[in-house]
Amino acid sequence: MMPTLSPNTQAILLLTAPLIAGRATPSPELLSPGEYKRIARHLWEMQRQPADLLLPDALDLLRACAPVIEESRLQRLLGRGFLLSQAIERWQARAIWVVSRADAEYPRRLKARLRDNAPAVLYGCGEMGLLEAGGLAVVGSRHVDESLTEYTMDVGRVAARAGRNIVSGGAKGIDQAAMRGALEAGGKVSGVLADSLEKIAMNREHRNLLMEGQLVLISPYDPSAGFNVGHAMQRNKLIYALADAALVVSSDFNKGGTWAGALEQLDKLRLVPVYVRSTGEASEGLEALRKKGALAWPEPQDAEAFQAVFEAVTPVIETAAPTSAGLFWDDKPSVSASATTAMAADVQPLRPVLAVSKDRQNLPAASQAHEAMPASKTQPQNDKVIRAESNLGYALFSAVREVMQQLLITPMKEAEVGNALEVSTPQAKAWLQRLVDEGVLEKQKKPVAYKVKESRLFE
Structure with missing residues (x-):
């Protein structure tokens, strides 16, 4: 079931979303994540919410927000109603849903773990419930040989037999291998995309899996957005936040998105235990991650051994108390x-x-x-x-x-x-x-x- 687009979500889309259907480039005036945080805080302090910006008598509220975001800029963004209606029509025709942090349907794992760094808006297609199921995040390089591809598919197959979801990024190489292995074995997968949600969701290979509740695809970026290195780096934290544990199958040393994402988990976020592959050809990147605190993956070969890995995992607790x-x-x-x-x-x-x-x-x-x-x-x-x-x-x-x-x-x-x-x-x-x-x-x-x-x- 697709969630109804709430008034708050509509307002947040107008303020932050490119709404690029029907136009070549997004508006340069869009609020950045940092600017949106500031306006959200300001509204909260006034005991108001984004939906109030769309009310007929919102002029005074817009003026009250001027110390944070220029009034004329807010008016121009909020005046994109026709463009939003076009975008909504396009999303609905492709069974793409949209939720914001204002919605009860927004993934609790992201809100609890990332707090105000959770994306203001999420676009998705497929069964939303899979986003609360946890599982194993599998990440790695795009360019890998056949042996690592097969190894990663086996990880996905064992996870499926153990009834554990796979969470990954949908990129070529390790991500797609893990997802394909799980799906072919009847498992369930959450894919966190950095680009092209609309195109990937419309792929014939994915449609049945999405409709049958075996696959969910999400992205914090516009469904029509193309590849962007920064987006690919930023979405890594979402992959980890949706999982119970993570496995890094391959990584370059001191460069690339896989390395940066794993390092962020080990040094800063610490949302889940991070494992690294412990068999096969040695890797400078994986060895460096082990020295920084990553664990050796025990290489479970059957469902029982795979379950034992998760039973041994100490749940990571969000330590920041609400203020x-x-x-x-x-x-x-x-x-x-x-x-x-x-x-x-x-x-x-x-x-x-x-x-x-x-x-x-x-x-x-x-x-x-x-x-x-x-x-x-x-x-x-x-x-x-x-x-x-x-x-x-x-x-x-x-x-x-x-x-x-x-x-x-x-x-x-x-x-x-x-x-x-x-x-x-x-x-x-x-x-x-x-x-x-x-x-x-x-x-x-x-x-x-x-x-x-x-x-x-x-x-």
């Missing part, structure tokens, strides 16, 4: 793992750490903390443990209360709140009702939505 300065309206916050860890620090030890089952090991930290709190009906607990868990629950809800007051400056539905906090809808509903009972939120009807009470906005 009021970072809670843009479109950057819906989640309760960070570091926050829940800090809450638990004063009440340890509780009970022995619960083993995380295979289907729960990648749940967001807030969800895991909530699920672990209720006492087991069959497990005896003394008063100290009960008091400790009560303290943990209170601390967790205190953090949730603060985040939700920032989140609900504009009305949101129960499911949208659950999505933003990365918890189940029933849990979000329970928290929302508690805040309604406390007089913090008000519940609106038709449709049901929740919003901070006006009297609380400036407390």
Whole structure:
């Protein structure tokens, strides 16, 4: 199902997207990612959102944004409505969907891991749900010999037999080999493209796979955009952010996109464990990555061994706790793992750490903390443990209360709140009702939505 293009997403497209269907070159006035961050922050501070820029009485708001972006420039960008309608018609005819960070459908992994560095807009084709499934990111050089191509296809085949998705970049060489191996074995693949989404999605080879939910293709760049070295470098972080672990099959030393992307993960982002190929011909690039902290890929040959690799992976936790300065309206916050860890620090030890089952090991930290709190009906607990868990629950809800007051400056539905906090809808509903009972939120009807009470906005 294709998501509806929300008013906020339309406004963000007008401000940032080339909308190049029907014209040779994009507007030179488009907001850069940095400029968009600034305008998003400015709007949030005024308790407004991009969709408000499209209202009939938006002139005063545009003037209020002038200190950040020149008013006339905003007017020219927002005046591209006809060009946007042409682009939307073209995308819909090709089953291309568009989501922005303002939408509940936006991939939670990207929002949680990359935060305000997550692309403001994503274009895609295929089953969006695959973007939340994690899996193995496979990256490598474009120009490789037949032996490495076959090796990489085998990795994709084993991943498919193990029920693990492949995440890759769709480029020639290693990327396409990993994706092809998985797809031919009946596996599922998320492809993060740097260019030509429209052309690749229309390829006859891909159409059935896209329609059957075996493949999803996404790009942070206009579906008609051609190749750009900078775009190829920037999308690397999206590949890693969508995965649970990464394998570098081949890499030049100290040059190229594969090297830069892996180095960024090892030295800066640290979103997932990075492995390097450990068999076959030696590589200066791979050896250098090992010295910088990459792990030797254990070369699993069957589904069971492949699963064991993921079971041994320690989930990477996003350590940046949400702050009021970072809670843009479109950057819906989640309760960070570091926050829940800090809450638990004063009440340890509780009970022995619960083993995380295979289907729960990648749940967001807030969800895991909530699920672990209720006492087991069959497990005896003394008063100290009960008091400790009560303290943990209170601390967790205190953090949730603060985040939700920032989140609900504009009305949101129960499911949208659950999505933003990365918890189940029933849990979000329970928290929302508690805040309604406390007089913090008000519940609106038709449709049901929740919003901070006006009297609380400036407390």
